[in-house]
Amino acid sequence: MYKYLACLILCGCSIQQVTNVPVNIPDRNKPINDYEKVINDISIGMSKSKVISILGQPISTEADMNKECLTYPLTTANRERFTLLFNAGKLIKYNKIQNCVEIFQEK
Numbered sequence: 001m002y003k004y005l006a007c008l009i010l011c012g013c014s015i016q017q018v019t020n021v022p023v024n025i026p027d028r029n030k031p032i033n034d035y036e037k038v039i040n041d042i043s044i045g046m047s048k049s050k051v052i053s054i055l056g057q058p059i060s061t062e063a064d065m066n067k068e069c070l071t072y073p074l075t076t077a078n079r080e081r082f083t084l085l086f087n088a089g090k091l092i093k094y095n096k097i098q099n100c101v102e103i104f105q106e107k
Contacts, residue, residue: 039082046091051084062100069100
């Protein structure tokens with residue numbers, strides 16, 4: 001009997017009240033201003049590792065032969081994207097208009 005009572009007392013002491021904390025959910029199509037600002041720091045001829053050090057890890061990476069394309073989101077809903085094309089590890093093109101498949105299809 002005392003074992004059960006001691007267990008109840010000890011367990012009761014460790015119970016904590018959980019409070020509901022409101023969570024901020026961002027607007028689904030809000031611009032990601034950090035990317036818009038740092039895009040200005042990107043320039044043709046940069047190495048892939050330098051670009052990643054500036055922008056962080058991309059949301060996707062695609063490759064075709066010696067070309068590689070990185071994609072970054074510009075909005076929280078990923079409706080607008082920023083793509084960068086590398087050839088042999090050097091940045092040769094970047095834009096907001098084309099996706100990686102379209103860039104690879106260019107001659």
